[in-house]
Amino acid sequence: MGKTRPYLLPLNKAIWRTAFLALSLLIPNGLVASPVTEELNDAQLRGTATFRYLGLPIYDAKLYTPKGAPFSWSEDIALQLTYRKNIKKKALVNSTLDEMDRIGRSAPVRDQLNRCFNAVAKGDSYLAVSDGPDKVSFWLNGQKTCTMAYPGIKRSFMSVFLGDNTRSASFTRRLQGR
Numbered sequence: 001m002g003k004t005r006p007y008l009l010p011l012n013k014a015i016w017r018t019a020f021l022a023l024s025l026l027i028p029n030g031l032v033a034s035p036v037t038e039e040l041n042d043a044q045l046r047g048t049a050t051f052r053y054l055g056l057p058i059y060d061a062k063l064y065t066p067k068g069a070p071f072s073w074s075e076d077i078a079l080q081l082t083y084r085k086n087i088k089k090k091a092l093v094n095s096t097l098d099e100m101d102r103i104g105r106s107a108p109v110r111d112q113l114n115r116c117f118n119a120v121a122k123g124d125s126y127l128a129v130s131d132g133p134d135k136v137s138f139w140l141n142g143q144k145t146c147t148m149a150y151p152g153i154k155r156s157f158m159s160v161f162l163g164d165n166t167r168s169a170s171f172t173r174r175l176q177g178r
Contacts, residue, residue, distance in 0.1 A: 035127055036064050036080070040077070041066055045062060045063070046068050046176065046177040047063045047071075048175065056085075058087075059082060060081070061079065061161060062079070062082075064078040065077055065078075070177070071162065077129075078129040079158060092113075092117045096117075100156055103163055109153065116145050116146040125141055133152055133155065135153065136157055
C-alpha cells in the first residue's frame with residue numbers, strides 16, 4: 001500500500017524530434033505537401049500503371065487530375081514517374097524525343113529537355129505538371145528542375161504516356177483510371 005507512482009520526467013528535445021518523425025511517417029501521402037498538391041488545384045490520384053519493356057518494369061506511373069476527375073486534355077494534370085532502374089540523362093532525353101516523333105507530336109524542345117532532365121537512379125521520381133497547354137514544369141525528387149514552354153507542349157509531351165498511340169494501350173488505360 002503506500003507505493004508512490006514514479007513521476008514522469010519532462011520530455012527532452014530528442015524525444016520530441018523522434019515522436020514528431022514517427023508521427024510524420026504515419027500521415028497518409030495525400031496529406032503531405034508536395035509539388036502535386038501545391039501546383040495542381042484539388043489534385044487527386046486518378047490512375048496508376050507500371051510501364052514494362054520486354055517484360056522488365058521500367059517505371060511506375062501515377063496520374064493526378066483535379067478532384068480525381070476523368071482524364072481530359074482540357075484540364076491541367078500531373079504525371080509522376082518513379083523509376084525502377086538507373087537511366088542516363090541522354091537516354092531520357094533521346095527516348096522522350098523519339099517517342100514524341102513516333103506518335104506524331106514532335107516539338108523542337110531538345111535544349112529544354114536537356115535542362116529539365118537529369119540521370120535517374122532506381123527509386124527516383126520525376127513529376128511533370130501542366131500549366132495550360134503551353135507549359136509543363138518538372139520536379140526530380142521534389143526539387144523543381146525547370147519549366148518547358150512551347151506551343152502545345154502539354155499534349156506533345158504527355159501524349160507519350162496518355163495519348164492514343166502510346167507503346168502500351170493497357171498501360172495508358174490503367175494510368176487514365178479506365
